[in-house]
Amino acid sequence: MTTTTLNHDEAHHHDMPTGWRRWLFSTNHKDIGTLYLLFALTMLFLGGASAMLIRLELFQPGIQLLDPDLYNNLVTNHALIMIFGAVMPAAAGLANWMIPMMIGAPDMALPRMNNLSFWILPAAATMLILSFVVPFFPGGGTQINTGWTLYPPLSVQVGMSMDFLIFAIHLLGISSVLASINIIVTLLNMRAPGMTLMTMPMFCWTWLVTAFLLILVVPVLAGGVTMLLFDRHFGTSFFDAAGGGDPVLFQHLFWFFGHPEVYILLLPSIGVLSHVIPAFSRKPLFGYKSMVGAMLTVATIGMVVWAHHQYTVGMSLGAVTYFMIGTILISIPVGLMIFNFIATMWRGAMTFETPMLFAVAIILMFTFGGLSGVMLAVVPADMQYHDSMFVVAHFHYVLMPGAVFGLFAGVFYWLPKWTGHMYDETLGKIFFWTNVIGFNITFFPQHFLGLAGMPRRIVDYNMMFTEFNVISSVGAIIFGLSHLLLLYIVIKTIRGGKKAESRAWEGAKGLEWELDSPPAFHTWTVAPQIK
Amino acid sequence: MRIPKYQTPELRNKNVRLAWVLGGMAIFFLVTSFPFWTGLFRIVGTQAMP
Amino acid sequence: MSVTEQLIQNQSYKLKATSLTGIAVAGLFFADKCKAEYGINFPPPAADVAQEIYNIHMLTMQIATVLLLIVFGFVFYSLYYHRKSRGFEADQNFHNSWFGNWSWVVVPVMVLGVDLTIAGKADAVLKKVWDVPKEENILDVKVTGHQWWWEFDYLDHDIKVESRYVPEKDSGDLYLREVDNRLVLPTGQKIRFLHTSADVLHAFWVPELAVKKDAIPGYVTETWAELNREGVFRGQCAELCGTWHSRMPIVVESVSPQQFAAWVDDQKAIKVAAAAEASADKTWSMDELMAKGKTLYETKCGACHQVTGLGLPPAFPALKGSAMVTGPIEAHLEIVIKGKEGTAMQPWGSLNDLEIAAIVTYERNAWDNNSGDVVQPSDVKQAR
Structure with missing residues (x-):
């Protein structure tokens, strides 16, 4: 391993720019990490606001608040903003902050590209928001009413806002591919001497796998939406049966990206859990090797089971049987991960600070979402569940605990490290309970709605679905508003609070806890020696 | 955009080389996404009849 | 493995809608009220294959419930007993025990057992669902999705039914679940649905028939059903198809073969009259x-x-x-x-x-x- 030899004095302090230049021209992994996290927080509120509007509309039968196209537009934007705007940048923010500190590297391997991959994001977000608002201007065409899956031929009917969306997806894709390249290079080339792949922290492993997944699947989505663009404007007919194409091809391309995307959202949070649970159980992670193996298996199987999102398109018996069995088999590595987490808690000496509370909630609720996923994998039964509210309930149970709560856990866990202040534990616990209870009130009843026959993505519904929709909407208000508390806690912690020690948590292990809280602008300028 | 000189030239070359390999991989997947996946999709086969 | 199978065996004899509340801690709270008025589970199937699908659904749900209870049991035991505040000392060598070394084999094998049980049961039903019978006297119904109405062509009888939602003032409580012209189908005869679309994707879904299939413009997909009881079954379009996706109900009226024959004659008479009028x-x-x-x-x-x-x-x-x-x-x-x-x-x-x-x-x-x-x-x- 190449080690870095440099002048110790030079690396410190002298080149920390000030004012807006510090952020716009930043090549510092900590500053870029902060930017990512702030961006994600902003988008979380934007996506959350659209979700609240959706739930308000569904509060009662009838069309009260939103016209149908605006409703569908919000459904589309909620998904895209949350996935590409909130969860992925937040995970990238954690990666930027933590990976160099965890592996004892002075910075990311390609700092200038790091700057680029963040600063593409605001441009992409602008395009994404424009795709939402353009129809409200004269000559803006129709609204995007396709849902985030953008299935043609419906997406060919949509006006120019679809073109904005396609370019937004391109930009978002470029940003995440660049970030992934950077993370892979950092992890492979910049580890401190003595740290091997099999001894690096689990969060690094999860991001290594995630980054590879991103590089493999995001270009396929870009290809798919590019074909869509050509179909819309340049007379090709990739997805038009009248011209010899096939609308289902787009679905295959989309879900070839879309299914691994689920693991892209999930794995970084699994990485966070692999640090939080051992820290608060005061004992090492159970089954490091089997975690790595399970993760690689999930990523591999996850790449080849995409068509379980399209059981109803009329595939051959052989094809659906294959996709069904493949999908059910994913429960093996995922089950092993959950098992390892429980085994880490087992016979530990647990305390329950906010990150640990989130971790426990994730284990329980993600198991629940995973099990309803096994139900959905079964093709005959999926003939019933498909595109019903049951699916909505399922993927929120997977993605909220699996991805978002994991990020919350990570933020609370490392906030003392980043800011140098302890967050307010009481407020953190209040946030946890309102958030988790609100979440369950919102999404649990949707299982019943789906089974009783309510399709997803409908703006108006029959009276028979009223009761559970009311419960769900009330829950959504609690759930949505609880995030204001998160904002307050974060701001309060940045501004002040009890001084955090280097090792902010009693059981925390790892190189990042050897550094000061907050860490110096440049850290590990001399690589630590790993025994 | 000043970057502290913490990377030796060798390390930097190594990093940039790996980045290009990965970037090439991404571009490869982009370019092949159309013909490759169309073909695979046909193999997967549908019971749909034109 | 054998324990799981026993569980499944026991459970599968008592497939009741109420066991859904097993998962539902919150659901229990509302259960009494809901069973009466609002569905919390699939409506009772109206076809034999639909019944088998229903059974698969209940089976997987029960397996899921059992597994969930096991996980919850271990987690809550651990949360209670392995706390620092109870003075529990962390067992730093737990992962080095025999269990720690071999659990990565034991756990996947156990999960695989459950997986194979589910997949095995599902596979048999799947074949039935997918193999559309090729019988002589099968009733062919071509189902065409339009933005935003359904067209049903009875290919054997040369009848076409256009089915649209009924506005709220005329449909009342059945708003968005009622149509002007229903899809009338006979019991006791195999029916083949040929799905296609005139514009964008739609999906035909009637829970009682357990049939869901996408309607894809330019392509034809197949499903089939054989109704085993009379009644009115309501479903909705299940694939986002634009502005009025919410206004594409499907209402199946299942009638006896005799009634169906009479209905066919009526429709033919109406058609003849209309054609005469138009060509006059x-x-x-x-x-x-x-x-x-x-x-x-x-x-x-x-x-x-x-x-x-x-x-x-x-x-x-x-x-x-x-x-x-x-x-x-x-x-x-x-x-x-x-x-x-x-x-x-x-x-x-x-x-x-x-x-x-x-x-x-x-x-x-x-x-x-x-x-x-x-x-x-x-x-x-x-x-x-």
């Missing part, structure tokens, strides 16, 4: 065409262009005062017959000459358009 070599008066046109417009065009003629711009342009509708008759006829590519405006050429003449006449004279034009069926014939 008659010049229609403005009033007649306007009266016909109003009804036709409101059912077929009103969803997009609105009964008021104001449309929902920009997706659906207003017809009131529109250049197309007040301009030359030929262009107007052409867009109605051939549709407009790249928009939601679909071709309406399948309507007969009289119907198109009535609609066009109505559009040119309603809502103060007052052009005074009367379009005769013969003009439509010429324009085709």
